[in-house]
Amino acid sequence: MYNWKESLMLTDKGYKDLKKAVAACTITNLSLMLPFTVTIQIFAELLKPMMAQEISWTKMWFLFGCGLISAVLVFLASKNDYKKTYVTSYLEAENSRISVAERIRKLPMSFFNSKDLSELTTNIMADCSTTEHVLSHIIPQLSANAISITIICVMMALFDWRMALSVFITVPVALLVILGSKKTQARLSEKQVEAKLKASDQVQEYLEGIKVIKACGLDGSKFSALDDALRLMKKMAIKMEFITGTFVTGAQMILQAGVGLTVFVGTYLLTGGSIELIPMLMFFVIVVRIYGPVLVEFTLLPELFYHRIATKRMRTLMAVPVMEGEGVKPLTHWNIDFENVSFGYNVDKSREDKVIKNLSVSIPSDAITALVGPSGCGKSTISRLIARFWDVNEGSVKIGGIDVKTLDPEHLMSYMSFVFQDVVLFNDTVYNNIRIGNMEATEEQVMEAAKAACCDEFISALPQGYETMLGENGSTLSGGERQRLSIARALLKNAPIVLLDEATASLDPENEALIQQAISRLIEGKTVIVIAHRLRTISGADKIIVLQEGRLAEEGTHEELMNNKGLYERLYRIQQESLGWSV
Ligand code: ADP
Numbered sequence: 287m288y289n290w291k292e293s294l295m296l297t298d299k300g301y302k303d304l305k306k307a308v309a310a311c312t313i314t315n316l317s318l319m320l321p322f323t324v325t326i327q328i329f330a331e332l333l334k335p336m337m338a339q340e341i342s343w344t345k346m347w348f349l350f351g352c353g354l355i356s357a358v359l360v361f362l363a364s365k366n367d368y369k370k371t372y373v374t375s376y377l378e379a380e381n382s383r384i385s386v387a388e389r390i391r392k393l394p395m396s397f398f399n400s401k402d403l404s405e406l407t408t409n410i411m412a413d414c415s416t417t418e419h420v421l422s423h424i425i426p427q428l429s430a431n432a433i434s435i436t437i438i439c440v441m442m443a444l445f446d447w448r449m450a451l452s453v454f455i456t457v458p459v460a461l462l463v464i465l466g467s468k469k470t471q472a473r474l475s476e477k478q479v480e481a482k483l484k485a486s487d488q489v490q491e492y493l494e495g496i497k498v499i500k501a502c503g504l505d506g507s508k509f510s511a512l513d514d515a516l517r518l519m520k521k522m523a524i525k526m527e528f529i530t531g532t533f534v535t536g537a538q539m540i541l542q543a544g545v546g547l548t549v550f551v552g553t554y555l556l557t558g559g560s561i562e563l564i565p566m567l568m569f570f571v572i573v574v575r576i577y578g579p580v581l582v583e584f585t586l587l588p589e590l591f592y593h594r595i596a597t598k599r600m601r602t603l604m605a606v607p608v609m610e611g612e613g614v615k616p617l618t619h620w621n622i623d624f625e626n627v628s629f630g631y632n633v634d635k636s637r638e639d640k641v642i643k644n645l646s647v648s649i650p651s652d653a654i655t656a657l658v659g660p661s662g663c664g665k666s667t668i669s670r671l672i673a674r675f676w677d678v679n680e681g682s683v684k685i686g687g688i689d690v691k692t693l694d695p696e697h698l699m700s701y702m703s704f705v706f707q708d709v710v711l712f713n714d715t716v717y718n719n720i721r722i723g724n725m726e727a728t729e730e731q732v733m734e735a736a737k738a739a740c741c742d743e744f745i746s747a748l749p750q751g752y753e754t755m756l757g758e759n760g761s762t763l764s765g766g767e768r769q770r771l772s773i774a775r776a777l778l779k780n781a782p783i784v785l786l787d788e789a790t791a792s793l794d795p796e797n798e799a800l801i802q803q804a805i806s807r808l809i810e811g812k813t814v815i816v817i818a819h820r821l822r823t824i825s826g827a828d829k830i831i832v833l834q835e836g837r838l839a840e841e842g843t844h845e846e847l848m849n850n851k852g853l854y855e856r857l858y859r860i861q862q863e864s865l866g867w868s869v
Pocket residue numbers: 399631632641659660661662663664665666667668
């Protein structure tokens with residue numbers, strides 16, 4: 287039997303609920319036959335004068351009573367059906383959205399490197415919506431219709447198998463047409479999804495680049511990729527509708543031919559004297575009534591084919607291995623050691639692609655260590671390996687003698703604070719954006735951190751102070767203000783290891799001074815790793831690690847390295863000279 291639980295990626299509860307929904311829908315369908323049967327009985331009674339018989343009014347009143355009772359039963363069945371089908375399926379879809387989001391949170395960064403955001407959004411929202419729709423509107427109705435039609439078919443066959451055969455003979459033929467088109471439809475809908483993804487990618491790129499497009503006065507030609515993507519999406523949608531529509535309409539026509547066939551067989555049997563007029567008329571009414579749900583089934587089936595593609599994508603996502611580690615081994619020492627570490631962003635590629643090559647260095651605890659070197663030499667990569675955003679390919683990164691690979695990434699993260707160049711702010715209040723550093727912090731602590739990070743002044747000048755909503759990614763704040771907010775966050779977290787991407791290069795002197803002040807408060811008594819771009823600012827560091835093309839070039843204090851007359855001394859000299867430049 288087809289495994290719906292597997293196919294729809296349902297939880298045990300979701301599968302149980304689906305079975306209940308099918309049962310509830312079947313009961314509703316069967317209850318709907320009650321008023322129908324009563325109507326037929328009334329109809330037969332009303333036809334009696336044609337047979338020279340009298341209408342029994344007692345029976346008519348009785349039937350009227352039955353009609354009322356059956357209406358109440360239909361109402362109760364539908365209410366139960368609504369609860370079992372819709373409420374539970376939305377609950378299941380909510381659970382599946384949450385579990386996909388949870389999974390994404392635990393995936394290694396290498397996964398995000400190869401995926402773009404619009405694909406992930408489609409995964410979470412659209413695919414879960416498809417499952418939701420299939421669970422609430424398709425499977426229960428489809429199964430219930432199939433069950434009730436079979437029951438009606440058997441009952442009719444017991445009454446008159448020849449008439450029953452003429453009513454139902456077209457159903458399997460029409461069904462074959464729909465099933466035969468399954469592959470074509472699946473192929474087309476896969477292409478349609480691809481076109482949609484491409485279009486949403488292009489729209490995103492267009493919106494992100496709109497400032498540059500305006501600033502550079504670019505015209506229509508720059509939008510041609512977006513135009514093409516949107517045109518392709520329209521073309522695929524029309525093609526899909528046309529093909530699906532052709533098959534569904536074809537199947538419906540075949541099915542409707544059953545009405546003519548029933549009338550023909552009925553009349554033939556009536557003239558031959560092997561069926562009475564009233565039963566024949568009843569079959570005519572039934573044939574029209576029964577084809578309604580079958581026609582609905584035919585339009586639902588293609589959607590059922592489509593859901594398989596959606597769950598295929600979700601299944602691929604759920605199969606990506608998450609980063610694991612033993613939960614909560616408490617770290618007590620903060621010295622960081624790189625032992626023969628090699629790492630490349632694209633693991634499958636050859637050794638030539640390695641960004642870090644056989645690197646062995648030590649970063650002492652409770653001290654400031656600077657990472658320096660030409661752009662692209664691997665400084666940021668080293669900080670990402672310490673935080674286990676990525677796992678090394680060879681060798682190991684140890685904190686206090688414990689390999690970070692054995693630690694649960696979320697637990698490891700609790701020991702680290704980051705201040706990076708690109709600050710991520712959420713569309714929330716200023717207060718909540720700082721509190722993200724430590725959700726347990728009191729209001730007092732949040733304010734204290736904001737003061738220490740020199741944020742208090744600019745926050746007070748905002749229209750609603752700490753309660754001011756920041757726009758998407760804090761676009762209403764200046765670069766320096768965003769940076770100080772992220773320092774306030776880090777201060778609040780008060781983690782023993784601080785990773786700093788020295789980001790003051792592009793700021794004005796006033797902002798720079800404030801940020802330096804905030805940073806010195808943040809790093810007090812911590813194990814600090816600074817990614818340094820301007821060597822002047824880190825000359826007081828306890829240790830300087832100089833990198834070149836992913837290898838250790840030299841290490842030591844500023845004085846030692848200057849005396850060495852190596853790469854550091856050369857870089858330092860070049861930067862000093864450039865300071866004297868003016869325009
Ligand atoms: P630095 O911080 O010293 O400027 P990075 O560590 O950022 O250097 O980068 C080192 C190399 O790794 C560069 O060649 C860069 O192009 C590459 N790189 C950085 N991030 C990624 C990534 N997410 N995917 C692939 N390559 C990357």
